[in-house]
Amino acid sequence: MPYHYNTPEDQREMLDAIGAASIDELFAPIPDALQLKRPLNLPPALSEMELDQHLRQLTALNDHAGTKVCFLGGGSYDHFVPSVCDVIGSRSEFYTSYTPYQAEASQGNLQVMFEYQSLITRLTGLDVANSSLYDGASAAAEAALMALHAGGNRTKVIAPSTLHPEYRQTIATYFENIDAELVTLDCPAGVLDADALAAAIDDRTAAVILQQPNFFGCIEDADRVAAVAKGAGALLVAVFDPISLGLLKRPGDYGANIAVAEGHTLGTPMSYGGPYLGIMACDNSLVRRMPGRIVGETTDRRGKKCYVLTMQTREQHIRRDKATSNVCTNQALFAVRASVYLAQAGPQGLRETANLCLQKTRYLAEQLCQHDRFSQAFDAPTFKEVVIRDAENNVAGLLRDALDAGYLAGLPLGRWYPELSDCFLVAVTEKRTKADIDALVKSLTAKSARQPAHV
Template identity: 50%
Template sequence: MPYLFDTPKQRQHMLHAIGIQHVDDLFAQIPPELQLKRELNLPPAASELALQQEMEQRLGQGGTSLKTCFLGGGVYDHFIPAVVDEITSRGEFYTAYTPYQAEASQGTLQAFYEYQTLISQLTGMDVSNASLYEGGTAVSEAVFMAMRINGRHQKVAVAGTLHPEYRQVLETYFARLGTQLVELPHTNGVITSETCRAAVDSETTAIVIQHPNFFGCLEDVAALTAIAHEAGALSILAFDAVSPGLLKKPADYGVDIAVAEGQPLGTPLQYGGPFLGIFTCRNEYVRKMPGRLIGKTTDRKGRDCFALNLQAREQHIRRDKATSNICTNQGLLALRTTVFLATVGPRGLKQMATLSHQKARYAADLLTKIPGVSLKFQQPFFREFLLQTPRPAAEVLTALAEKGMNVGPDLARFQMTNIDNWQNCFLVALTEKRTRGEIEAFAKALKEVT
């Protein structure tokens, strides 16, 4: 609800204009016996998240069915401060078009510049572009960028723990190009150095790693990156956008390109999209980077201003010099991420990541006490893990949905035959929004349906 606040001086000016001294004088006409002579009986001040949870609980009591979300697989139910919707729904942002004319688009350009700055701070990488479509295409664009950098087009090594939909996008791109996708098979849910070293050679343009990976497990990114560099290949990391709040930043592993799905940073689940592709790289590769890059400069009067520094797409330069024809940045979603990161700050992101991890550990301990239920992989994880049950996962998830809980996805959806008993496995993800009561209710429901 839009409103204008006023200062004490402004309030005093208005009171003087109507001839009274205090706000209480406005209520003098109300009989004294009807006036409340004490403070309102309100509970202590609550955080925005706690207030939101309270209102959702009351909606549930009123007959409105709200399912508890334990969904993972790349899209997560994180808390979004109300200020994100408030700012991004303003007309000057909501209806802004592509900033072809810098002199008419300073507000939009500055917003993208701030986004790039915040993403570089988040990842520790030298450069961020103004965003891409979503995480899957960001991975593919990173591979094409690696090809432009080292001139190798024969093959790319892809971790078998990469999100299957990201791999599908890669396969679609490479179907007519003749580039070989070499899958690095996992061992107990992660890629070992031995497996990586056996697959990477002088023809490999890059290795693609996900950390935390699709199963939620933590990979040894630094070791795999070192192996890639030994062979002259680049290291591409698909990271969890919230994980730098607790884990190392992508730059700390020495990777060359780091990409991510930006949805957890201020964008709701919204039925699977639209989302946001985060794309960062080392400074030495900036001219091979796809998308747009906003820069800060000064105008002829010496004032700070912003411009499109790089926009190497086919519409602007020769086709053989273009880095990509996927040029659209998800401007509104990038703005949401900008407002979100500026609001929560480093401390807030650390709290989100820490709570998500702690609640995931608590949930895993609780769920694996159920007979027949176990973690599929005994590996460290961040906020998501793969669970195996005695019954087919599709049946279990349907039964849980009937009890008011959205869980999954199950591996059957992706036909992940590189996992034994994959029909009985599904992902469980925890965020800072989940309460102890919700986790314990989930454990109780799972015990009943298995």
Template identity: 50%
Template structure:
């Protein structure tokens, strides 16, 4: 977006047009004590070549997956992104479109969102999907609020190992809503203890939440967890990695009432942590409680297919007290990238990606476990990610590997645990995996 220069004369004219004497008249509600009373501490003005040189210098300090071999995971993954995606989503009708409020001039955008919703329903095995949300963490938090609204209960039980950052977002949501209590189940070998879970749930439980695969990459016993939810009348919420569904059972097939996920692995770059998109799907019984936007197909008076926003339960469309959510965007461009990605790969392609992730991850895990001093943190089956106990602190492994052009993984000490969380995507080659093992053995 180009920078539009406003002169002092322009600003004075705009203020006169709205009946304000000064800029301060526009911010009377901001307390005086928090207003900046001095000039901004900016460095001297630079010429364009100087600015370019400065920015290029700052950029060169960054290390990215484009130049490093990445084994980073924990919620964001270095998957291959077909070049066709950038070409398609860069078209002006997609790239510059804001929001499809006027259906008559937004048919292309609405159709793209409808196609995305349809793909998410097929991938997750659910009846209805919305037009996406901010990210996987907020989608999960919205799912819990939705479950509390439906059941009239205020307790949520986390069945296994949930991504700690997603749990932090959930905690923030519940604190802001003024209700809700989070109860965590005990873990056994990296996954939730089913016997312990049954003791935690009650007629106060609004939802049981499980991440599949979980934060460690381990596979939870989702059938038993779903059964525990049904026994106490709670909703069963599954946060499922979309790539894993190319080989694992879809949440709808094992009884999920709400299934959410982080859509970043579907054709979206890691982008320094965002923007991403939150996948949100539900069973038909709860379609009128779903937050965010929903695009439907209809027919116009001439009998032609058309697309519209439907069941508009956002706070912008109805009375605020009746809204199901105050989510105000749906990350449509990221959702479009996910739809293009799935369209390019197809059912066979997503299965191939998932299969390669699983096979390569297990190959690397076996090789690492054979190195003296290294061991698997858990014996539970896993998908694309696994935790390793290391002979030196994980931070030391990560630092040493940076010098070799490798992002070694996620340091679990950041969440108060020991070990290194290693993720393997379809991008990793046999040579890269073997070199990683060789270098680990030299530490």
């Protein structure tokens, strides 16, 4: 990122503008006991050229999807980003806009938010979408809060262990200081057992949260889960993969009341994990409980079509006790990129992308599991991710060897699931070629010959 330092003249001008005679006077309100009273222990200053070279050397030490063949998943995926997303998303009109209020929002920004909302409602099969949230995890937590608010005296939310573990951690954090309980159901088969859900759900349950496909890449029986939730009077919150909807049933079509997703797969790079895009849609009955901003279409006094901020549920805009969320600094830039991606891909492009992910993941699993060392951990069908079990129980060494060979081969699952410490999660997107997959299989199986047991 280009950086231009302040000159002494610049500093003097800023001090004059705020009425301070010096830097020391500016910092005078800070209690003396909290001031360092010595120079920072830093190496000698570098010139701009030297600093640029130093930072490039440091960044070259990182292993990432730009230098390795990436099979990482678990919420962040190496999908193709069309150049048009960068062309439109980097325009200054979008790139520099920041949390516009009604009086400040241009018609161009409002229109693109409205288009984004329209695309998301078509994608999810639900009635209304907001103009985006921070990321998938916070969107899931906001959905849980929506369900609690709508549920009256219901204070329990049920989530299977197949929901992304970091999403569950985020929801638990949101629940920490309110009267709410997150109940996690174990899923030893890799998918939620509808009978186990029926046994756990009761009249205190506000919502069931189902990830489809789930964290392990497995396809859940969403229709049956929806029926169990509805039968108990609970809402169904669907956590979906936007790319998967090129093939799978939309959340609204299997009865979800709220749908949320991590939307970075729609035109935003992995970027070391963020910033990302939180997608949220719901049915009409919940629209006044939805966080964030909702843009609507109307006509101006001359009868011309225009766009307005129809609903804003932030505490800055309305009385704090009536606010439904503190979502604030979301500038919707990544919603712009998602809109561009969906518009250029269209239904057929999304279907083709999803199908490539499905077929390539299936091919990798078949090729890898021909070797005795590897097997699929679960029998359920998968979409673009699959859990592979290592019979030698050396996942860390396996992935380290693959990295040395040029592959980000997958995520070890033991950090979240101790019972799966011998397993790793592999994701295959449309970007991976047959040659990439064959080479990864060759790398992983190169040292897989079992050593004879010593008697």
